[in-house]
Amino acid sequence: MLPELKDLKTFRDLLADATGPDRAAAKAAEERNGQLTKPPGALGRLEELAIWYAGWRGDARPRIDAPQVIVFAGNHGVTAQGVSAFPPEVTEQMVLNFRRGGAAINQLAKAAGAKMDVHALDLDKPTADFTQGPAMGEDEFLAALRAGWQAVDPKADLLVVGEMGIGNTTPAAAIACALFGGAAADWTGRGTGVDDAGLANKTRVVAEGVAMHGGNGDGLEILRRLGGREIAAMAGAIAAARILRIPVILDGFICSAAAACLAHSAAGSLDHAIAGHQSAESAHGAVLARLGMQPLLALGLRLGEGSGAALAINILKSAVACHSGMATFAEAGVSDA
Numbered sequence: 001m002l003p004e005l006k007d008l009k010t011f012r013d014l015l016a017d018a019t020g021p022d023r024a025a026a027k028a029a030e031e032r033n034g035q036l037t038k039p040p041g042a043l044g045r046l047e048e049l050a051i052w053y054a055g056w057r058g059d060a061r062p063r064i065d066a067p068q069v070i071v072f073a074g075n076h077g078v079t080a081q082g083v084s085a086f087p088p089e090v091t092e093q094m095v096l097n098f099r100r101g102g103a104a105i106n107q108l109a110k111a112a113g114a115k116m117d118v119h120a121l122d123l124d125k126p127t128a129d130f131t132q133g134p135a136m137g138e139d140e141f142l143a144a145l146r147a148g149w150q151a152v153d154p155k156a157d158l159l160v161v162g163e164m165g166i167g168n169t170t171p172a173a174a175i176a177c178a179l180f181g182g183a184a185a186d187w188t189g190r191g192t193g194v195d196d197a198g199l200a201n202k203t204r205v206v207a208e209g210v211a212m213h214g215g216n217g218d219g220l221e222i223l224r225r226l227g228g229r230e231i232a233a234m235a236g237a238i239a240a241a242r243i244l245r246i247p248v249i250l251d252g253f254i255c256s257a258a259a260a261c262l263a264h265s266a267a268g269s270l271d272h273a274i275a276g277h278q279s280a281e282s283a284h285g286a287v288l289a290r291l292g293m294q295p296l297l298a299l300g301l302r303l304g305e306g307s308g309a310a311l312a313i314n315i316l317k318s319a320v321a322c323h324s325g326m327a328t329f330a331e332a333g334v335s336d337a
């Protein structure tokens with residue numbers, strides 16, 4: 001059961017106190033893996049993926065039958081600074097497109113056998129421009145975390161969180177810079193495709209935001225000050241999934257920035273998450289490296305929407321299918337080494 005998110009302290013406490021995977025199930029899965037009809041280690045990373053998944057599900061021979069993809073959408077006051085190649089109206093237009101089934105993620109979720117939910121968060125009320133003050137007040141931030149928290153289907157057995165929000169690579173870059181240090185230019189990329197002048201302007205905006213808000217508190221406070229509603233909602237959903245023991249596949253740059261805020265606030269809070277795909281957004285590889293994650297795929301996508309993570313669902317499903325469906329040496333009458 002998922003506890004109610006009364007206030008930010010409750011969220012912080014739940015994040016810090018969440019229990020880890022079921023070690024007995026992981027151990028039993030490891031033993032089973034050693035008996036399957038293949039040379040030891042021959043399924044490469046699929047083997048560790050299946051054991052990791054078994055541990056989080058508390059089942060040495062699990063199945064993946066009910067993946068959930070959630071796309072959160074939000075609008076950003078910082079778009080007033082000309083940081084995106086597209087106008088902010090596109091956020092709402094794309095939400096309609098998601099609801100009609102016309103976006104890439106609709107097809108990718110379908111191809112992965114996942115149900116997809118869309119949550120648009122106060123699109124008519126963009127966050128504040130973080131160069132002027134905190135992006136969200138405490139109540140707004142809590143409401144966004146809660147939207148993510150409540151969006152997770154407790155019956156799901158795998159979760160992908162994605163986003164749509166014109167301008168949101170700017171807050172994601174600012175978050176990464178505030179959490180990991182270095183120069184704004186190290187974390188700022190082209191997003192939907194800004195030109196060189198646009199990139200220079202965006203880098204200045206990120207630097208201003210980090211100068212104003214960086215160094216103020218933990219990852220959650222950084223998320224409130226520099227983030228956005230859809231970014232906070234992704235963080236809320238990832239944290240809820242851990243409590244529900246639902247493994248998570250992370251998507252691109254913005255999703256990873258949301259996740260990084262959780263990891264900064266409480267070590268181990270991403271133990272139930274893996275990286276699905278390394279985005280072409282320039283700093284995504286560096287964020288994943290800081291999180292100690294190796295993406296399953298690198299196909300050059302830079303779309304968001306949960307697209308890269310949705311593509312990785314079938315890899316995890318395949319790992320679990322091999323693990324749970326293969327015969328052991330004894331069952332198949334194949335000679336062991």
Ligand SMILES: O=C(O)c1ccc[n+]([C@@H]2O[C@H](COP(=O)([O-])O)[C@@H](O)[C@H]2O)c1
Pocket residue numbers: 083084085086163164165166167168169170190191192193194251252253254255279280281284302303304305
């Ligand atoms: O996920 C990524 O790595 C990613 C990289 C570049 C762009 N995006 C998507 O593009 C939008 C943000 O780009 P921008 O240029 O408006 O900041 C937002 O809707 C994201 O879903 C997403």
Ligand SMILES: Cc1cc2nc[nH]c2cc1C
Pocket residue numbers: 086090094163164165192303304305
């Ligand atoms: C068309 C479009 C689709 C998107 N999907 C996620 N981010 C996006 C940004 C744009 C501009």
